[in-house]
Amino acid sequence: MLHEQWDKLDQVIRKAKETIPETPVWEESGTVLSVDNGIALVKGLANVKNQELVEFSKGTMGMVFNLDEHLIGVMLLGEYKHIQAGEQVKRTHKVAEIGVSHDLLGRVISPLGIPLDGLSLPIEVKKRLAIEQESPPIMHRAPVFEPLHTGLKVIDSVVPIGRGQRELILGDRQTGKTAIALDTIINQKNEDVICIYCAIGKRISSITKILQDLKEHDALSYTIVMLAGAEEAPGISYIAPYAATSVAEFFMHEGKDVLVVYDDLTRHARSYREISLLLERPPGREAYPGDIFYIHSRLLERATHLKEEYGGGSITALPIVETQAENLSAFIPTNLISITDGQIYLSPKLFQKGHLPAVSIGTSVSRVGGKTQLPAYREITSALKLSYAQFEELEAFASFGSRLDEATRKVLDHGQRVRQILNQPQYQPMEVTEQMGVLLAVVSGSFASVSLEKLEEAENIVRRLVREDDDLRKILLQGMKLTPEWKDDFLKRVQELFKKELADS
Ligand SMILES: Nc1ncnc2c1ncn2[C@@H]1O[C@H](COP(=O)(O)OP(=O)(O)O)[C@@H](O)[C@H]1O
Ligand SMILES: [Mg+2]
CATH class of the missing domain: 2.40.30.20 (Elongation Factor Tu (Ef-tu); domain 3)
Structure with missing residues (x-):
């Protein structure tokens, strides 16, 4: 009996010994x-x-x-x-670190790579990338030359964005910032661009709506959504944009074009401020810590277009910032304006008047994208920004009710038509050649005889004309300039169609 027990004890000890590593493990x-x-x-x-x-x-x-x-x-x-x-x-x-692979496409993940969409599909990790990476050196960077079309006429015409550019979207709350970013993602369906939407500090309800929108417009298959919810620890919000950028870099190094939307960096800055204050770091302007500029610049410096020998991919960054009471000179907005290559400013006044998207043309710029615009498009819209500014000035005067001379009347009529054409409903991005056709018609005055009520109908006629004419589209997409004869011919066809189909206008 004693013998048996002895044997058992011996076995237990032997087994335990096997599990003890030969060398002790150092753990701090x-x-x-x-x-x-x-x-x-x-x-x-x-x-x-x-x-x-x-x-x-x-x-x-x-x-x-x-x-x-x-x-x-x-x-x-x-x-x-x-x-x-x-x-x-x-x-x-x-x-x-965050685990990355092609399995991430179509998924919703946390900044640590944990799936949040409730799907039982596993995400097979191909590589683990640190969320903080050095930005590529200047010698690895190529100029930005390929356009990234948002599908929004007002942006693609006057503030065009190039692949590898950083363009800030800013405006007060509820001015359509997220809407522009989502439309841009939806427009990448046939463009071979991978999209990453990084939601920072958002409430569950707004995130659910965004996911639904992406799914409804078939945009999820090429999109990765990264979520850092408002109810989570501020650290999660803080690391989210860096993690999203690491995922983007994985695809960029494979030679892909990637679009990253950071929605929004105001909340990111606030999380960082919260963490810093809790850790008793000295507060500076607006109680933000001294290195707040650095945390955003080192993030956005990672967006670039790589030279062919280093992969040739690109990351286009669309950071979003929320202003308060239209104050563009607050700390975080000015920082980001100076870091990015331009900004799209959304005005609450335009939004209230129903001019949507509420892009303020005078305050928005794109410092790199102009070079990437299709030459024909650039030619069509070259004078648009200036003439639009003149129109807005005249309109402000005209509202005093003085009698107007014929020339002023004409400028106002023309301006109103341009403005209405630049309006665009949400979720309806427009193909770039159709945009060019419509804008060529409006800047050349083809819509002058069309009443404002019939404008949409007229626009659809021009869009159809472009869509159904492959040669025309080829000419618009090619890098060549438009000859005067070609333009006359196009405008004549537009007029003929108007005559036939808008007979009673
Ligand atoms: N072009 C548009 N046409 C119609 N409605 C729009 C357009 N852009 C935005 N909206 C609406 O305006 C509201 C605010 O837009 P949102 O993008 O959420 O604003 P923000 O992100 O600036 O807070 C939403 O209800 C959205 O559907
Ligand atoms: Mg928003």
Whole structure:
């Protein structure tokens, strides 16, 4: 009897011995002192590095953010309600990473790569990329020369965007910023562009609507949605845009063109401010910490167009910023205006008047995109911006009710038609050759005889004319200039169609 028990004990000991590694594993751990608002203060971990991931109980991760003499400030990246003072924290010797692969297309993920769409499909990880990457050196960068069409007439004509450009979308709340970004994503359906929509600090209800819109317009198959919800720890919002950019870089290095929308960086800046204040970093202007400019510039510097020998792909960045009471000179908007290659400003006044998209033509610029515009398109719209500004000035005068001479009347009539043509409903991006046809007709005055009520009908006639004429489309898409004879011929055909189909106007 005793013998048997002895044997059993011997077996147990042998087994236990097998599981003990030959060399002892070195593990460094510290102790949690306090947890609050997504920040943990930790003691110990003498050798931990800045930005290193540390592991709390139940697998919750945190990123080391502050290294003081005796205390370590950790930004928590997940559920933290269960973390208690006194428990252990372990080093991981790793920085924050995200798993990337082609499986991500069509999925909704968290900034740490965890699927959030409830699909049981696994995401097979091909590579793990650190969320913070150095931006490509100047020598690896190629000029931006290919256009990225948004499908919105007002943007593609006067503030064109190129692949590899960074264009800021800014405006007050509810002015159509997200709508422009979504339309741009929807317009990439046949353009071979991979889209990433990074939602930062949004409420679940608005995220659900955005996902539904993307799905309804068949845009999910080439889109990755990254979510950092408003109810999550501020650390999640803080890392989201960097993680989204790492995913974009994976595709860019494969030679793909990628579009990344950051919606929005105001919330990103606020999360960072929250973390910094909790960690008692000194506040500066508007209580933002001193390195707020750097966190955005190092993010947007990663958007670029690579030279062919380095992959040839591109990342186009559309950061969104929310202004308050149209104050463009607040801290975060001015920072971002100076970092990006131009801005699209949405005016609440235009929005109220129903001029949608509410792009303020005078305040919006694109410093790189002009070179990428199709030559024929550039020719058609070269005078548009200036003549539109003149029209707006005249209109302001005319509203005083004075009697107008014939010439002024004409300018106003023309301007109204241009403005109405530049309006566009949501979810209806327009193909670029159709845009060119319509804008050529309007700037040449073909719509002068059409009443404002019939304008939409007339526009559809021109669109159809372009759509059904392959030769015409070829000419518009090619890099050549439009000859006067060609233009006359086109406008004559437009007039004939108007005569036939808009008979009673
Ligand atoms: N071109 C448009 N035509 C019609 N409605 C639009 C257009 N652009 C935006 N909207 C509507 O305006 C509202 C605000 O747009 P949204 O993009 O959410 O604003 P923001 O992101 O600036 O807060 C939404 O209800 C949206 O559907
Ligand atoms: Mg929005």
